[in-house]
Amino acid sequence: MLIRLGWAQLRAPSSARRCMAWLSGFGHAPPDTDSFTNCISDLQTVYTALVREMFSLTQAMSGPLALLRRLGVLSALAACHETVTTRLLTDLDPLREYVQAHPHLTAVLAEGRVPEDDGFQTLWQAYLARYGFRGVFESDIACPRYHEQPETLLCSLLAERPRQAPLPLPWLAWLVYPLWQQARRALDAREELRHAAMQTFDRIRQRMKRLAAQALQDGRLPAADDLWLLDRRTPAA
Numbered sequence: 001m002l003i004r005l006g007w008a009q010l011r012a013p014s015s016a017r018r019c020m021a022w023l024s025g026f027g028h029a030p031p032d033t034d035s036f037t038n039c040i041s042d043l044q045t046v047y048t049a050l051v052r053e054m055f056s057l058t059q060a061m062s063g064p065l066a067l068l069r070r071l072g073v074l075s076a077l078a079a080c081h082e083t084v085t086t087r088l089l090t091d092l093d094p095l096r097e098y099v100q101a102h103p104h105l106t107a108v109l110a111e112g113r114v115p116e117d118d119g120f121q122t123l124w125q126a127y128l129a130r131y132g133f134r135g136v137f138e139s140d141i142a143c144p145r146y147h148e149q150p151e152t153l154l155c156s157l158l159a160e161r162p163r164q165a166p167l168p169l170p171w172l173a174w175l176v177y178p179l180w181q182q183a184r185r186a187l188d189a190r191e192e193l194r195h196a197a198m199q200t201f202d203r204i205r206q207r208m209k210r211l212a213a214q215a216l217q218d219g220r221l222p223a224a225d226d227l228w229l230l231d232r233r234t235p236a237a
Contacts, residue, residue: 010182012060013189016053020196023049027203031210036230039208043141046204050197057190064183073173077180079166083191088131089161095123096157109158112151133202134195142228145202 026046029038068074082090098120099105105115114124132147146153173180212227221227 010060012053012056013185016057016189016193019049019053020193023196023200027200027207029207031207034207034211036208036211036227039204039211043201043204046197046200050193053193054190057186057193061183061186061190064179068176068180068183071172071176073170073176073180076167076169076173077177080169081184081187083188084195085191088134091127091130092153092157093161095120095127096161098123099157106158109154112154114150114154133199135198138198138201141201141205141208145198145205147202 023046027042029042065074068077099109102117102120105117105120108115114121128147128150133145135143135145135149136152137143138145208227209224212221212224215221215227216224
């Protein structure tokens with residue numbers, strides 16, 4: 001049993017990558033045959049797959065991370081590590097630097113609006129193409145994504161991002177580096193899986209919003225945001 005469990009933990013990152021490949025093609029539906037019920041069913045499928053793979057990855061990394069923490073080297077190793085989630089923050093730096101070079105844009109950003117500036121727009125659209133489907137409380141399908149509600153990101157451009165050069169790794173960290181590599185594989189896969197799942201979440205969210213607009217036009221919904229109050233027993237679904 002222990003051998004089987006250990007083998008499953010070693011295979012968790014590979015399983016997560018297969019799930020990502022599946023997610024990349026999931027969540028689409030023909031508009032003329034789509035329905036709230038179909039969207040909810042697709043959302044349940046994605047969420048179940050996400051939780052299952054996340055649980056496996058957490059198990060795979062928990063042992064190595066616990067040992068590295070006990071040895072006192074986890075913080076130093078993690079400080080040198082980059083994931084798709086950390087890049088979500090660091091990839092704002094070109095935009096932040098552009099704003100610093102063009103201070104007249106700060107007033108518009110402080111209002112939570114996207115400046116009508118060609119240089120800013122180019123950087124902004126490139127960023128949204130990579131991360132626009134992420135968001136605050138992003139696991140909740142009812143919460144807006146950054147491409148829909150960018151105010152948090154825009155205001156963050158007005159603040160300097162703290163930057164601290166990582167300290168040299170202690171000799172003990174190098175000694176146990178193979179253990180960190182094992183944990184890092186699972187950690188990277190977990191963040192990339194979340195990234196892929198949020199892209200699929202956004203596809204389903206946009207489908208639901210289109211259906212809500214139709215239901216509002218037909219008088220089946222009193223307001224578009226009432227979409228998020230529906231359940232599978234609601235007639236409008």
